[in-house]
Amino acid sequence: MTEIERLIALLSRLPGLGPRSARRAALALLSEPQQRLLPLAAALGDAARAVRACTTCGNLDTSDPCRICTDPSRDRSLVCVVEGVGDLWALERAAVHRGVYQVLGGVLSALSGTGPEDLNIAPLLARIEAGGVREVILALGATVDGATTAHFLADRLATLDEAPLVSRVGQGVPMGGALDALDDGTLAAALMARRA
Amino acid sequence: MTEIERLIALLSRLPGLGPRSARRAALALLSEPQQRLLPLAAALGDAARAVRACTTCGNLDTSDPCRICTDPSRDRSLVCVVEGVGDLWALERAAVHRGVYQVLGGVLSALSGTGPEDLNIAPLLARIEAGGVREVILALGATVDGATTAHFLADRLATLDEAPLVSRVGQGVPMGGALDALDDGTLAAALMARRA
Incomplete structure (x- = not known):
């Protein structure tokens, strides 16, 4: 597996990226190594070093x-x-x-x-x-x-x-939601949670 | 800007990733630094070092x-x-x-x-x-x-x-394409490129 294939494989494992968009992303990164690829590599390294889970709340x-x-x-x-x-x-x-x-x-x-x-x-x-x-x-x-x-x-x-x-937290109709677009469960919850 | 915000900003600039999917991707990476974040950082660094444009063809x-x-x-x-x-x-x-x-x-x-x-x-x-x-x-x-x-x-x-x-390269109906789903330009090109 070449460096390009490996990069595409790792990118395609990210949520929201499939093989096709991983290829497009890899190509965009490789086309501008100084402006895009190296900054992202550095940001990932920085984040790996700096970011940790809060021992109090888990954030x-x-x-x-x-x-x-x-x-x-x-x-x-x-x-x-x-x-x-x-x-x-x-x-x-x-x-x-x-x-x-x-x-x-x-x-x-x-x-x-x-x-x-x-x-x-x-x-x-x-x-x-x-x-x-x-x-x-x-x-x-x-x-x-x-x-x-x-x-x-x-x-x-x-x-x-x-x-x-x-x-x-309350359940019901989401803001901006049309009633006829909602599923039965949400409609039932919204009716149950009705207020005067 | 924290390391997390910077990582999300750089990810959201990739083609196919918007702010929402960039946050999901960053979270997935940060949740498993050893399995996902560091390998991706290494792959980006390797690609930056190894990949170049072919002086003959531009690949x-x-x-x-x-x-x-x-x-x-x-x-x-x-x-x-x-x-x-x-x-x-x-x-x-x-x-x-x-x-x-x-x-x-x-x-x-x-x-x-x-x-x-x-x-x-x-x-x-x-x-x-x-x-x-x-x-x-x-x-x-x-x-x-x-x-x-x-x-x-x-x-x-x-x-x-x-x-x-x-x-x-030839122009016309793409493989698997239904005629009524094609735009006028493609239909015209397909008719022009008709073969006996």
Whole structure:
């Protein structure tokens, strides 16, 4: 396998890139090595050296604890539980959560054999037991596994001595969504979540 | 800009990746630094060191002259002219050309101000004047600029002392294409190119 083939093979393993777009990307990089290829190689190396998982919340950042955990303006009594770092990034882009996070690193799944011991639940429990956590927001996906995980966590948190308030993100019609384009499950959830 | 933001910015500049897929790709890389991020960084560095443009034909390869130019089984008297290395790769994947190539590095374009002096035409003329080129296949895109470039090259090659046969790739209905899904230009070209 030549260097070109190897580069295409590695690029095609990225989410969102198939063999065809990996070839186009490799060609774009190889056509401008100074402007595109070397900067990307350097950025990957820098990221590998600098980025680590926050030991407090599981976020990926260049400092540990991460900038969210150390930000004095964030409400440490409000912990938002998410499945992955991508979910945390999405909430941060929307700038809708002023508390801190706990990244589970997955959801419970019978199919893939993910049990509670595979998720970062212990750090969450430790933070609650250390005191000062008022509310835990379960911001998990509206999937069977997400709902199962939310249910499990709500039960587990209720057994704690200093049990915090546990809430879940609302379900219903997404912003800009037309009713006739939605699936039955979303329509049912939206009707159930109706407000006066 | 942090290392993560810089990585996402560079990834999002690749063809086929927008900001959203660049974030997903960066997250996938950062989540598995040993398995994904470092190998890609190494592959980019290796490619930057090893890959260069063939001084004969303009192909990108790890040797110069490239493996196609030095392959004794290829017919050096049959030169296929393409716009870019991506076109050369496409023809090689299809394994339909047994000759060698000349990569122009673009097509004539009034809009982007690309003139004949911006294209690798001189190496092509030099190869023909050195003798032994029997046929030049103009495998350029069926666009206005591609047709203009083909026309220009055909005229230029006809003025040479040892003028080779000049041919163009056929136009018409693509394999698997339904007639009613084609544009008018393709239908017209297919009718013009009808054969008994």
